[in-house]
Amino acid sequence: MAGKRKAGTQAPSIASSECGCDLDILPTLTGYLLRRAQVAVYQDFARATGALDVRPAQFAALVVIGANPGLSQRALSGALNIDRSGVVMLLDWLETRGLAVRRPSSVDRRTHAVHLTPEGETLLAQLKRTVRAHDDAVTGSLSPDEKSLLIALLRRLSHS
Amino acid sequence: MAGKRKAGTQAPSIASSECGCDLDILPTLTGYLLRRAQVAVYQDFARATGALDVRPAQFAALVVIGANPGLSQRALSGALNIDRSGVVMLLDWLETRGLAVRRPSSVDRRTHAVHLTPEGETLLAQLKRTVRAHDDAVTGSLSPDEKSLLIALLRRLSHS
DNA sequence: TATTGTTATACTCTATAACTATA
């Protein structure tokens, strides 16, 4: 927990971090600002979900499994946009925690059908409430219209 | 080495529609969309700057050094929001590339005054043009007003 | 005693390639 200090009002090309440095063109670059915002939001995610000990990627896996019971690891890999080997480690962790299970598929013996356990369902329901509250809090300085607009713009960025 | 830059082996960073999975609440969460957008923009950064072999963090360091010649490593650490030990590795890389130098400070013999070399200045100027073009391209689907609004909203997110 | 830079270390996240068992 290295408390992130807040910067003052950020004018273009003027000192914005606590060091008093000139950040030059950085505050005008979408990529730089996306990274800053993402780091800030992920840090608040960790704070909000700290007691539950679930990382963003693990939360996303729980959500996708919960919404698509019985999906294959390959499908999960595509949905989360990570490699198949990453899915193995993710599922190992979820199974160790008793949150998900791999069941043999009835149609293709190469694949596993991934399901949440009852404990996984329960934790997912709690996580959804916690994460929704965290997301609302982290965007609390935006009006509802601004938040909708931000979401629409971000979607267009990752689809271009 | 530099040759690790392939962004094409893995599926493109948009997975929701192509895997046929239900992503449930994920597309309504600011943190999830920020991460997706940031990954997409960083991949395009790598594609646009590939020949120059400079990562986003190294580009940011060049910009800050260029705008604050003679600053200390501590100040750079604060501006980039990374640990002092990370600055050491960053500067080692920049010095190896001949882009920056550590000079002894005249006022405090514990500190180094960090400067760009002429080669660093030249590369930075080229990088600024390349990165600006990349940033404009990656936000090309947004109108000027939408882009300004996105930038303003992102700044507010990382300041909350 | 506190701070700057350094080193060594470790941990996370993710990608790559080789392996197996199925298809």
Next chain:
DNA sequence: TATAGTTATAGAGTATAACAATA
């Protein structure tokens, strides 16, 4: 041959702690 899952490995990226030189 091709694919799903697994394993081992490796590379970034970043954080922590201890240390020497200096304040």
